[in-house]
Amino acid sequence: MKKDLKELTFDELKELIESIGEKTFRAKQIYPFIFKGIDSIDEIGNIPKTLKEKLKEISYISSSKIFQKFESKIDSTKKYLIELDDKNIVETVLMEYRHGLSICISSQVGCRMGCKFCASTIDGLVRNLLPGEMIGQILAVQKDIGKRISNIVIMGSGEPFDNYDNFVKFLKVVHEEEGLNVGYRHITVSTCGIVPKIYDFADLNLPVNLAISLHETNQAKREELMPVGKAYSIKEIIDSAKYYTKKTKRRITFEYSLIKGVNDSRKDAEDLSNLLKGMLCHVNLIPVNNIKERDFKKPDMKSSQEFNSILKNKNIESTIRREMGKDINGACGQLRQSAVK
Template identity: 60%
Template sequence: MNHNKVALKNFTEEELKEFMKTIGEKPFRGSQIFSWIYKGAKSFDDMNNIPKNLRNKLEEVSYIGNIEVELKLESKVDGTKKYLFLLNDKNIIETVMMDYDSRVTVCVSNQVGCRMGCKFCASTIDGLLRNLEPWEILDQIMKIQEDTGKRVSNIVLMGSGEPLDNFENTKKFFEIVNDKNGLNIGYRHITLSTCGIVPKIYEFADLELPINLALSLHSPYDEARKEIMPVANAYTIEEILDACRYYIKKTNRRVTFEYSLIKDVNDSEKEANALSKLLKGMLCHVNLIPINKVEEREFEKPDKSFIYKFRDNLEKNKIPATVRISMGSDISGACGQLRRKYK
């Protein structure tokens, strides 16, 4: 891949029209090409209403931007599909599609690997290899739509990588995916999950986009959180909650706190009460996630009775909470597991 060439899938329609002007062409060609891209054109030769000389010119200065399906697994349990995608530089990322009755949700990766080092996650074991470009995040959705013939209605940025650690590309991805003649997915149907990079939460809030923020909390205590999540050495829970309150104020959206329940680590009544105290009076919701077993780590999931007891404790304290049903458990549905096995 020639690095001087630009990826056309990194552009909104308006930007593609501008780009046409810079190469001495009429802006309306930008709209035509944009429309071809979202019809699934893989090469410039597919664009039969674009003159040959313009197609040749585009070939020289740009590329459309395509990733390839390397492997696809489908869950026998719930129809969840997991894709391994091959990037142009031979790196591999994974993406999950969850098909609920009324909506199709895709969980995208936004980095190859991750440098956040959370102890319960397989994505981070080899560290961060590189950031994904906006088009590489976008194309995960496009290739899944093409493969399944279904329109994706919801996006969660919960695959490999920390979106706020790849903030410029993530921001650009939001703009492109929201483009009305492109995938046209509304901001309210997008959720960004972060382990809590405080300055970036403020920056993200200042965009005032009605995107849902999900924050990985996993413990109500700073010391215990540091054990599980190295990022906690940089920002205290208090600082994170202040940033979340600011986010709520700016966007009017309820924040979700993700809480992975780990047996004998953070699943007791004491933790449930401490968590309730922290979140009291906040426009929020707690998503309890029974942890997936990662071979390289020693954590185990609590028994069911503990999980529901924890939820009931929060509810009793007026903190809305749900237990997330793990999808695709039979196909290494959890973050980063399949990519590691495959490598």
């Protein structure tokens, strides 16, 4: 089976080169070209044609083409639909902050987690993304804007810990000094709370930022919002989060979507404060996007600010997420869903 060059570490490429009777120095020539966003082995410079032909017999470069691009007129946010080799489409978002460019990539085509407030999961899971396809989203956007992206967020469509092996391999490749060379501390991964994988990931002891989608402090209500809650309780999630911070010394982010009349009351804020008391954590409050397939509504700004104030008064670090690209998309996954239909 042919290997996608985009999903090889530098050492793996050297092994591949050796396996076809070539000197390993060729890997140092080839590797940087792969991560410039080239579309074929023929585009690799500085190597003879005979080597290119050998590589074609055992490897390929997966395609990640921009199917559609949306640019905000309000801020600098750009949202992309990326088409893969099999014509599946994933959603990718580029955001500009004071600290640099940040990209939000997808880890699956669709999602099977079933969270009620998320558009990505409405049609279920189509398939997992391979490491090269996750890398491909970054390369396609970098090629489009002509700039290096220094921060990566795995918060697009899909649950990364439901695609754990491919996700971990992606991290290793994206960190390679000879390639994209993105530091682990500049990478954030979001999970809805697949507890065994949180422990596994903690044991890797990578200084990656972990965000956990919590959204509720009441077990029964969380199970209603997030079916994954039936498998892993809130207590189990908190225990695994504490383990992660102990192993990695990294602060956990808890994502909390504010839904009008569902989880945005004073009592909800107080319960959340009590749950997280004493933890090395930050709460990211996200006024929920309106989704036409659901009847959830976004609370007004005053209500969101009051919720935030209660947390701060209880010594819980929190912020209300800044809404970006408001004019070009509602909820995560809606662009892809509309394009597929």
